[in-house]
Amino acid sequence: MVFPTVVIIGQVGNKFVLGSDSDVFTMTQPITARRIVGDCTLTALSKPRYKLVKGAMMSFLKPESLQSYVSHLDEIVNAHIVSEIKEKESINAVDFMKKLTFDVTFTILFGIDRKSPKEAMFHDFDQIFKAWKQELLDGMINLRNDLLTWMLAIREENQEPITRVELIDSFIGIVIASHDTTSILLSLMMWKLARDPKIIAKVHEEQMEIFLRKRRSGEKKLTWTDLQSMKYTWRVAQELMRIIPLVFRNFREAAKDLYFGGYFIPKRWKVFWVSYGIQINENIFENPKVFDPSRFENPSKPISPDMYVPFGGGPHMCSGNKFARVEILTIIHHMVTKFEWSQGDSR
Template sequence: MIMDNFIALMIASHDTTSILLSLMVWKMSRDPEVYQKILEEQMGILENREGREEKLTWDDIQKMKYTWRVAQELMRTIPPLFGSFRTALKDTTFGGYVIPKGWQVLSVTHSTHMDKDIFDNPMEFDPSRFENSSKRISPYTYVPFGGGLHKCIGNEFTRVETLTMVHNLVTQYEWTQVHPEEVITRQPVPYPSMGLPIKIKPRTML
């Protein structure tokens, strides 16, 4: 059981993390305001670390609040997983429909992520909705990692890996998209329609 969970952690979180990192690069390339705020946050962490610690620390990761809120909002608007299957353990009803025991049910992530009764202005990209929001997000409505007993065990691994990668990318390199109008498709997971080629170069420090 322990080995099964470890393998699931490494393989499943590898796919979802690579998707999220691609979405982060795609979003920062297209949205100068988001990119600038992430850059300022990450450069601030880098400057505070100079002469003290060469590598990122756990405390540094905890300071990347805006960067992670951008990632959270990307996972809300473009969920890494389309949905998840569950098996009905007993006869039940939902929304006026009878679901017999043993049937598989597909919960579609977008059904709650884009519900205006759960998220204000759901079509608007707004990372601040995850910043101590006065409107609490109800359980099982924001589910990029699923929820309950079967919630993805790689959620924290994804957070740390994503923030580490973004930190090193924006503090050391500059880049532009080869295809600025590239859109995200599904195959079935989110995938840049043209492979997300970028032109990258070392960052010039002033």
């Protein structure tokens, strides 16, 4: 059966859609998307199972945990960049960033740092997961090693573990979410920095200050403190996500009869939520079509979470938003301090 679809936009719409839990809206995707990611991804799970899996992700990706991954991440990024760019006069930014973020995702989040297992993940999920489970039972790997071992170990109160299908579909969803959107933002940052001398000058100044400070102190790898000082670089990323949202829409389904803005939305009707319009609304952002990272430094009026939603919001906010920030800043640091680059001929 085909159900009508309601389009919801604006600040009030953001609050209504993003702030509601599964008792009001259930997450849904077009059938074409479900065929790719499966029917048991995080957003499609029941409320108790969603809380279980989301809780595991949030625990693994919380700031306190991320601090311990920074030096390893820095090492991976540095090695990949040196290897990929060595003796090359130019690179395809999109392809390069996709390979790099793919490498980071598998190494940091899944603990796979060899090429062959990464390829094997797409050929035999069952064998890989059985091996992880056995190593976990045998005490050969630590619970905190990677996100997959963490998810394999968690239980509901009734000791019910995550099922094979839930784990596989969540795995696919994590790969797509952590790889695709991050590589797009990094490609956009390279594009912007290559085209805007003023922006690249400020980013370069900030990153070189960190680079030279570390050289004087004898430190070789980035630290959590270093990342926290990359304030302007992150504001550039924030402004790019405001003007060019990485995820500009999503689908929901009404879990019950609803009313919004005086309109009746029957149960099972689809809701198409769109984020873009509000982030270029001149009543919310001054000169919204002007690229201005400083608007996130000292905004003339507070920027409500309902006005700026690059990572979603409410109970379904992206679990990996803090990890994405760490990854993006680390990569840009190496790209800016080790190379001079500009936009080449696209022909």
